[in-house]
Amino acid sequence: MKILVFIKQVPDSSKVQLDPIHHTLRRDRCNPIINPYDLNALEYALSIKDCDPSVQVGVLCMGPITAEREMRLCLAMGADECILLNDSKFAGSDTLASSFILASAVRSLGSIPEVLVFGKQSIDGDTGQVGPEVAEWLDLPVVTCCDKVSTDQQAKALYVERKNEGITEKFKLVLPCVISVTSKLNIPRFPTLQERMLSFHKKIRILGNKELKIGEEMIGLEGSPTWVRKVEPVNFQKKCAFITSQDLKNILKTEGLLK
Amino acid sequence: MMNSPPNKPYNVMVYLDRTCWNEKSNKLDEYSIQLISQARMLADGKNGVVSCLHFGVFSKEFTTECACVGADRLVSVVWQKANTANHEIPIGQICAKLKTILPDIVIFPTTPEAKEIAARMAVQFQTGLTADCTELSYDAEGFLLQTRPAFGGNLMASIICKKHLPQMASIRKNTFFKTSFHKGKTCSHLSIDLSPGSSNRIIRLESESYETFSLQNAKIIIGIGMGIQKPENIGFLERLAKKMGGVLGATRSVVEAGWLGPEYQIGQTGQSVAPDLYVACGISGSAQHVMGMQRSKRIIAINRDPHAPIFHVSDYGIIGDAVETIQGLLDSEDNLQ
Numbered sequence: 001m002k003i004l005v006f007i008k009q010v011p012d013s014s015k016v017q018l019d020p021i022h023h024t025l026r027r028d029r030c031n032p033i034i035n036p037y038d039l040n041a042l043e044y045a046l047s048i049k050d051c052d053p054s055v056q057v058g059v060l061c062m063g064p065i066t067a068e069r070e071m072r073l074c075l076a077m078g079a080d081e082c083i084l085l086n087d088s089k090f091a092g093s094d095t096l097a098s099s100f101i102l103a104s105a106v107r108s109l110g111s112i113p114e115v116l117v118f119g120k121q122s123i124d125g126d127t128g129q130v131g132p133e134v135a136e137w138l139d140l141p142v143v144t145c146c147d148k149v150s151t152d153q154q155a156k157a158l159y160v161e162r163k164n165e166g167i168t169e170k171f172k173l174v175l176p177c178v179i180s181v182t183s184k185l186n187i188p189r190f191p192t193l194q195e196r197m198l199s200f201h202k203k204i205r206i207l208g209n210k211e212l213k214i215g216e217e218m219i220g221l222e223g224s225p226t227w228v229r230k231v232e233p234v235n236f237q238k239k240c241a242f243i244t245s246q247d248l249k250n251i252l253k254t255e256g257l258l259k
Numbered sequence: 260m261m262n263s264p265p266n267k268p269y270n271v272m273v274y275l276d277r278t279c280w281n282e283k284s285n286k287l288d289e290y291s292i293q294l295i296s297q298a299r300m301l302a303d304g305k306n307g308v309v310s311c312l313h314f315g316v317f318s319k320e321f322t323t324e325c326a327c328v329g330a331d332r333l334v335s336v337v338w339q340k341a342n343t344a345n346h347e348i349p350i351g352q353i354c355a356k357l358k359t360i361l362p363d364i365v366i367f368p369t370t371p372e373a374k375e376i377a378a379r380m381a382v383q384f385q386t387g388l389t390a391d392c393t394e395l396s397y398d399a400e401g402f403l404l405q406t407r408p409a410f411g412g413n414l415m416a417s418i419i420c421k422k423h424l425p426q427m428a429s430i431r432k433n434t435f436f437k438t439s440f441h442k443g444k445t446c447s448h449l450s451i452d453l454s455p456g457s458s459n460r461i462i463r464l465e466s467e468s469y470e471t472f473s474l475q476n477a478k479i480i481i482g483i484g485m486g487i488q489k490p491e492n493i494g495f496l497e498r499l500a501k502k503m504g505g506v507l508g509a510t511r512s513v514v515e516a517g518w519l520g521p522e523y524q525i526g527q528t529g530q531s532v533a534p535d536l537y538v539a540c541g542i543s544g545s546a547q548h549v550m551g552m553q554r555s556k557r558i559i560a561i562n563r564d565p566h567a568p569i570f571h572v573s574d575y576g577i578i579g580d581a582v583e584t585i586q587g588l589l590d591s592e593d594n595l596q
Contacts, residue, residue, distance in 0.1 A: 011410075095388065096381060124410065126528065127390035129378040136382035141347055141460035145371040159464070164371050165278045166471040170464040171346060177460070183515070225387030225423040229398065231409065231416050234546055236553050240560075240576045245584045248559065248577060257479070257503050257536070258588060 001153055002056045002113035003045040006102065006131070007074060008035045009067040010124040034070045037119025039188035040181050044117055046078045047186065048151055056080050058113065062090060062101055068204055075199035076191035087208035089216065094224035095125070099133030104214050105207065106138060115158065118180040120145050128180065135178035142178040143171050147185060269307025271298040272334070272362035272425070276373045279313070280321060287324040289432075290368055296438040297395060297430060298366060299329030304397055310334050310362065310449075314348065317448070326446040329439060333446055334360070338453035345456060346463040348376060352453045354383035360449075364403055366395070367429040377429055387420030388427040391527075393434045393550075402426065412527045412547035433475065433531045433554075472522040478535045479505025482525060482552065483513050484581075486541020486562055490518040492582045496540055499585050508532065510548050526551035540581035544569025561585075 011030035042059065049055040059074045061067055062085040071082040085105055093101065106112065116138075118131035128144065135142035148161035158173040162182075173179070191199070209219065217223060243251075252258035279291035287295075298309045308331040311317075317325070317333050325333060336353055367377040369391055381388035389405040393415075398404040402419045403426040409416040420426040474480060481500045483493060493507070500507050508530075509523040525532055527547040537555035541562060542548065549572050552558070560573040561581040570576045577584055 095378075096385065099382070121528075126408075127388075128374055129381070129388060129390060132375045132378035133382050136350065136379040141458075142375065142379075143461065144375045162371060163469065166468055168467045168469055170466055172462040172464055174460045184521075225385070225420045226389060226405075226418050227421070229404065229417045229419050231414050234408070234413060234415055234550065236549065236572055238558065238572050238574055240570045240573045242570075242576045242578065245577055245579060245587050248575070248584070249588055251575075252503070252588070 001048075001052075001054075001115070002058065002111075003048060003115045003117060004058045004060055004106065004109075004113040005038070005042045005045050005074075005079070006116065006118045006134070007038045007042070007059050007061040007070060008119075008122045008124075009033070009061065009063045009070045010035045010122050032066065032070070034073060035119050035122045035124075037121060037123075037181065037183060039119070040183050040185045041117040041119045042074060042077060042079065043186045043188040044149055044181055045115075046189065049078065052153070058083065058109075060102065060105060061085065062093075062098060062105075065206075068206075071204045072196075072199050073191065075202045075204070076196040077189055078191075078195075081202070081205070083205045083207060085207050085212070087210075089209050089220050092221035092224060093219060094226045095127055095129040095133060096225055097219050097223035099130045100137060100218050100223065101212070101214060102130065103134045103137035104212050106134070108207075108212055112138065112140070112176045114156070114175040114177075115151070116140065116176070116178040118178070120180050120182045131178060131180040138178075140176055140178050141173055142180075143173055144180040146179050146181050149179060149181065149185060267361075269302065269305035270310055270360065270362040270364070271302040271305075271307060272310045272312050272365045273298045273330075274365060274367045274373060274376065275311050275313045275325075276368060276370055276376070278368070278370055285320060287321070287328065292328050292438055293432065293435050294366060294368060294430060295325060295328045295330055297435045298364075299439060300435075300437060301364060301395060301397075301403070302329075302331075305363075305401075307363070308332060310360075312336070312357075312365070314353075322446065322448070326444045327440055327442065329441055329444070330446050332449060334449045334451065336451045336453065339455040341455065341457045342459060342462075344462045344464075345459055346461040347456070347458040348379075349453055349456050349458070350376065350379040350383055353451075354380055356451045356453070358384070362425045365425045365427045367427070369429045369431055374429055377427060381427060384423070384425060384427075386423035386425060386427060387418075388429075389418045389420075390429050392428045392430050395428060395430065395435075403428070408527050408547070408550055411545065412550040431531060433533065472520075474506060474508055474523070474525065474530050474532045474534075477506045477508075477532065479503050480508045480525075480532060480534045480537050480552070480555070481505055482508045482510065482537055482539045482542055483519065483523075484510045484540065484542030484548075484562075485512045485516070486543070486581050488541070488582065490516075493518060495582060495585050495589060498589055499538075502589070505534075505536070505538075508537075508552070510542055510545070539569050539573070540585060542569050543567045544572060 121128035
């Protein structure tokens with residue numbers, strides 16, 4: 001069985017700070033990391049491989065060449081192979097163009113993997129769209145936001161669970177299929193120093209549009225129906241009155257909020 | 260690339276999913292009312308019409324309610340399933356039929372299922388889709404301007420889809436409140452019947468309901484951040500919440516640390532709340548959290564760091580340890596638990 005995990009390199013947005021005067025992003029504080037939910041996706045694949053070493057775990061990532069570092073981490077965690085889709089022509093792609101590029105890369109593999117796994121959403125785009133869009137391009141069934149996944153290789157099916165507005169939905173998905181997973185699914189493993197060093201023996205394949213041969217009207221800015229018209233800093237400010245805890249006590253008591 | 264035929268009224272379509280009808284109250288739920296009202300505002304800006312798209316049949320009550328909130332037309336899509344447990348939605352067929360109507364705009368709720376459907380439809384239409392918008396308007400050229408938070412809520416990005424139709428966006432709950440009621444309004448009905456589906460690729464198994472914990476209606480929220488130091492301290496804040504008749508809320512970090520469940524999360528990827536009073540305890544005030552609680556009428560923040568960004572968005576600030584401050588409030592009680 002082959003499981004393909006989709007990984008994205010993202011800035012660590014929890015550490016993003018705005019320059020308070022110019023309202024611009026302080027990029028010096030933004031280290032690139034693997035999108036956290038993608039680590040849950042990779043952990044799912046690796047845990048299946050733990051039980052059955054014949055399972056092949058591949059990682060696919062579209063990103064800048066610096067994403068090789070993130071690929072290396074995936075190999076250290078236990079992935080069998082990593083493919084990085086890198087081409088200046090891919091830059092500026094919105095979710096539709098990105099998902100088309102990823103789907104084209106999957107088709108170029110020769111055979112469709114049994115399970116395609118995504119993290120629920122990326123912490124920079126936060127759309128959660130690429131997974132189901134790739135599924136639609138490839139005409140594969142998809143269930144997003146899975147909290148639980150159980151894999152039945154014999155029956156060629158996945159049993160998944162997700163929470164949806166007051167109902168815990170449970171589905172059986174026939175393979176090949178696409179899922180996206182939440183952080184509730186598992187706790188991703190951390191590679192040892194030895195595993196990190198051994199990962200340098202594994203190769204990372206880099207593919208560009210020369211190899212994928214996608215029509216340029218489908219990629220980059222040209223292939224993106226949406227584009228960002230403007231970006232503005234969030235302008236929400238209040239004038240804060242600093243008080244003591246005694247003041248707070250008095251305020252709350254006076255208002256009857258605290259007896 | 261698609262062009263709208265001339266003389267066709269501008270069509271703003273709202274997708275209403277399974278959660279749009281409140282079985283208990285037998286009414287449209289609040290979120291759906293917000294979505295239809297948003298569509299109504301957009302349609303009015305173009306002398307256009309509002310259509311509601313639903314997979315399944317609209318009951319008489321459902322029809323009346325949608326019309327009352329501003330819908331001009333209901334579009335119900337039905338298909339027979341070989342097995343009632345077959346869950347896969349024939350998006351390809353649905354979009355093929357919708358292409359004959361070709362709405363100018365389609366808006367979606369941000370429920371997991373609706374977002375999945377929206378993404379699949381974006382591929383079938385080969386159009387743009389913007390997720391989790393907090394504002395929709397028109398730009399100077401008349402395109403739908405889709406505004407959403409970016410970079411963890413630090414910036415607001417406005418996105419347009421110029422050359423493709425429909426322009427699609429999902430809208431967050433509690434971001435549009437200008438509802439309008441049109442008593443006695445009627446709406447037309449279009450039923451789209453698809454050929455029977457035989458797909459058994461996704462089978463729905465027995466589901467369970469769970470208690471949804473909503474912070475939406477709370478008037479007082481005590482927000483918990485990592486500044487409370489350890490999960491054991493939550494007890495003090497819980498007691499304060501109880502004393503004040505409020506509920507607890509949490510930042511993303513607190514939820515990721517496992518101190519409280521995701522149902523407590525307030526912020527860009529959690530809930531948006533608008534209580535009368537929000538007491539931020541040990542919360543630094545990251546943009547993604549602030550965007551979830553900035554609509555609170557009054558904000559009081561307690562943090563040891565005088566430079567914490569939370570103080571830029573608070574009405575009152577206490578520089579100090581949150582837990583000690585809260586303990587001080589509790590100790591002043593005449594009756595201690």
